[in-house]
Amino acid sequence: MITARFIRLMEGRGLLFLAIVAAVGVLIPACNLLIPPGSPLHISTGTMVLIGKYLCYAMFAIALDLVWGYCGILSLGHGAFFALGGYAMGMYLMRQIGSRGVYGNPILPDFMVFLNYKELPITWWGFQHFPYAMLMVLLVPGLLAFVFGWLAFRSRVTGVYLSIITQAMTYALWLSFFRNDMGFGGNNGLTDFKDILGFNVQAQGTRAGLFVATCVALILTFVIARLIVASTYGKVLVSIRDAESRTRFLGYRVEHHKLLVWVVSAMMAGVAGALYVPQVGIINPSEFHPANSIEAVVWVAIGGRGTLVGAALGAVVVNYLKTIFTSGWLAAYWLFALGGLFVLVTLAMPKGLIGVWEDVRSRLKSRKAVADSKAASGQAPT
Amino acid sequence: MSTVTQSILYLDGVSVSFDGFKALRSLSLTLEPGEMRAIIGPNGAGKTTMMDVITGKTRCDEGDVLFDKGSVDLTRFDEAAIAEIGIGRKFQKPTVFESHTVADNVLLALKGDRGPFSALFGARNRIAAETIDRYLTIVRLIDHRARLAGDLSHGQKQWLEIAMLLAQDPKLLLIDEPVAGMTDAETEATADLLKEINKDHSVIVVEHDMGFVRALGCRVTCLHEGSVLAEGSIDAVAGNERVVEVYLGR
Ligand SMILES: Nc1ncnc2c1ncn2[C@@H]1O[C@H](COP(=O)(O)OP(=O)(O)OP(=O)(O)O)[C@@H](O)[C@H]1O
Ligand SMILES: [Mg+2]
Numbered sequence: 001m002i003t004a005r006f007i008r009l010m011e012g013r014g015l016l017f018l019a020i021v022a023a024v025g026v027l028i029p030a031c032n033l034l035i036p037p038g039s040p041l042h043i044s045t046g047t048m049v050l051i052g053k054y055l056c057y058a059m060f061a062i063a064l065d066l067v068w069g070y071c072g073i074l075s076l077g078h079g080a081f082f083a084l085g086g087y088a089m090g091m092y093l094m095r096q097i098g099s100r101g102v103y104g105n106p107i108l109p110d111f112m113v114f115l116n117y118k119e120l121p122i123t124w125w126g127f128q129h130f131p132y133a134m135l136m137v138l139l140v141p142g143l144l145a146f147v148f149g150w151l152a153f154r155s156r157v158t159g160v161y162l163s164i165i166t167q168a169m170t171y172a173l174w175l176s177f178f179r180n181d182m183g184f185g186g187n188n189g190l191t192d193f194k195d196i197l198g199f200n201v202q203a204q205g206t207r208a209g210l211f212v213a214t215c216v217a218l219i220l221t222f223v224i225a226r227l228i229v230a231s232t233y234g235k236v237l238v239s240i241r242d243a244e245s246r247t248r249f250l251g252y253r254v255e256h257h258k259l260l261v262w263v264v265s266a267m268m269a270g271v272a273g274a275l276y277v278p279q280v281g282i283i284n285p286s287e288f289h290p291a292n293s294i295e296a297v298v299w300v301a302i303g304g305r306g307t308l309v310g311a312a313l314g315a316v317v318v319n320y321l322k323t324i325f326t327s328g329w330l331a332a333y334w335l336f337a338l339g340g341l342f343v344l345v346t347l348a349m350p351k352g353l354i355g356v357w358e359d360v361r362s363r364l365k366s367r368k369a370v371a372d373s374k375a376a377s378g379q380a381p382t
Numbered sequence: 383m384s385t386v387t388q389s390i391l392y393l394d395g396v397s398v399s400f401d402g403f404k405a406l407r408s409l410s411l412t413l414e415p416g417e418m419r420a421i422i423g424p425n426g427a428g429k430t431t432m433m434d435v436i437t438g439k440t441r442c443d444e445g446d447v448l449f450d451k452g453s454v455d456l457t458r459f460d461e462a463a464i465a466e467i468g469i470g471r472k473f474q475k476p477t478v479f480e481s482h483t484v485a486d487n488v489l490l491a492l493k494g495d496r497g498p499f500s501a502l503f504g505a506r507n508r509i510a511a512e513t514i515d516r517y518l519t520i521v522r523l524i525d526h527r528a529r530l531a532g533d534l535s536h537g538q539k540q541w542l543e544i545a546m547l548l549a550q551d552p553k554l555l556l557i558d559e560p561v562a563g564m565t566d567a568e569t570e571a572t573a574d575l576l577k578e579i580n581k582d583h584s585v586i587v588v589e590h591d592m593g594f595v596r597a598l599g600c601r602v603t604c605l606h607e608g609s610v611l612a613e614g615s616i617d618a619v620a621g622n623e624r625v626v627e628v629y630l631g632r
Contacts, residue, residue, distance in 0.1 A: 231501065231502050232504060233501035235482060235486055235501075238479070238482065239479045246473070248461040248465070249461050249470075249471050250490060250496075251466045251496045251550070252496050253497075256497065256498050260502075261498075
């Protein structure tokens with residue numbers, strides 16, 4: 001009964017997506033840990049970490065699609081929430097270093113000793129505790145989103161103007177985090193991590209564990225997003241996207257509805273950032289760069305806006321291409337390639353990759369239906 | 383004061399200007415509970431602007447806009463609050479949620495809690511489904527319940543908006559040009575439908591189609607340049623010298 005309902009709520013392609021992520025979450029760590037290097041089936045730790053990074057981006061893209069694809073809020077600053085989640089995780093990891101840092105200070109991270117801090121800033125208190133840090137991974141992006149959204153949606157800032165102020169938000173954070181006196185490591189950010197929950201972050205087993213955790217988080221993110229869009233609330237969001245003022249005249253407080261999805265999306269982005277940091281081993285202000293947020297919008301557009309699965313697919317495909325491009329002589333042309341891809345997709349496939357896939361499927365289905373009916377009526381085509 | 387305490391809607395001395403252009407000039411109008419009123423008037427007379435003022439879309443520069451026996455000052459509320467207070471509206475240009483099904487359009491309009499959390503966690507129940515079907519039957523869209531609203535014809539969208547109004551179950555319905563783009567038969571059916579709705583709702587209908595207004599058989603108010611030109615039975619208004627003058631153009 002509940003399973004049947006769940007299957008219906010996830011939709012066919014959602015189930016396929018969940019199955020793939022689950023399979024990846026089991027097979028890749030297994031091929032990494034259990035199959036000896038040298039065997040063709042072995043997957044190197046580097047590859048696993050790379051895929052883990054893509055999956056964090058996929059989670060981020062789903063969060064963005066929730067607000068953009070379903071509620072029409074084109075955020076050009078979502079990277080800020082991703083980065084804040086990443087910083088919260090980074091702060092936990094920094095405090096795990098303890099006296100093993102270069103300066104051997106048991107409390108203060110190296111960069112603070114270097115900058116002559118006498119005591120730990122209040123913002124860093126409690127971050128040695130994993131549960132507290134995880135709470136902050138959700139609360140910090142959530143709170144920023146709440147304050148920002150409350151102000152913006154209440155004053156009915158929409159469309160391009162809203163996009164511009166989201167971009168300004170991440171730009172302001174980008175500049176702030178560069179400053180040493182912010183107390184977050186300035187230009188260098190946070191790095192040289194040692195342990196997570198007592199395990200060495202560099203160890204192969206830990207990396208496999210982080211990979212599995214990323215897959216689990218991606219599955220949860222997708223399921224929550226899908227439950228949201230399939231509910232009546234999801235229908236209200238689409239109504240706001242398509243006819244905001246009409247929705248108001250039906251008695252809906254549009255600003256409250258937008259605020260909820262905005263905060264949920266920011267928290268999802270924060271979790272994605274938090275899983276990203278221990279895998280890549282660093283978080284620095286460049287994660288706030290406005291270009292990152294814009295790139296994420298491009299992933300969603302390429303994959304297929306308003307489909308969730310498409311957003312995740314777009315994130316993985318584009319970042320895979322980026323890896324190929326930027327690891328050779330083509331690196332200098334990556335931004336042109338991305339821009340070109342974006343233009344091509346918007347013009348030739350407005351529904352993105354997922355739209356192409358749906359078209360092919362429905363065409364095959366109708367061709368099969370035609371063939372079946374011909375076979376049934378026993379008529380040969382002339 | 384007795385008109386204030388009796389009327390469901392009371393407009394007095396309402397003025398609105400857009401960059402100096404006066405769309406409403408000291409407009410006064412009262413509607414009794416349970417009454418149906420037709421509003422006519424040439425293009426640009428201010429009919430839609432009047433509805434905008436009542437529903438909180440446009441703020442008036444001066445004047446009183448009172449609802450429900452003078453108990454609610456509508457100028458102090460926004461669109462969502464006014465909808466909750468009990469005023470529903472059908473727009474001149476039919477606006478339905480095109481990417482939702484016909485049934486979902488009505489579902490979203492159904493009377494009930496409008497908060498995000500209740501929409502998120504509220505289970506859709508069988509009673510709601512039956513209510514939706516009842517309204518769709520009334521507007522003859524029951525066979526189209528699973529279609530996307532965007533695929534409906536212009537006239538069907540008009541009817542879907544009326545079904546959404548019914549689902550909202552407001553005390554007062556404001557209906558802007560309901561029969562634009564409808565065939566004669568559809569127009570006639572719409573008149574019957576509105577008369578039916580009027581049995582337990584107060585209604586204001588804006589319409590240019592005189593045959594339709596006549597079929598409604600209610601009091602008529604003619605607006606011109608933002609204020610009332612004439613008011614009375616359809617024959618009295620249609621025979622009014624100044625109304626004829628305004629319509630024919632001096
Ligand atoms: N938002 C606005 N800004 C500027 N002028 C406006 C605005 N809304 C309405 N007007 C002007 O106010 C006048 C009244 O418009 P309104 O839409 O109320 O007329 P109407 O009686 O509904 O006409 P129609 O029969 O064409 O629907 C028109 O001249 C219109 O151009
Ligand atoms: Mg009008």
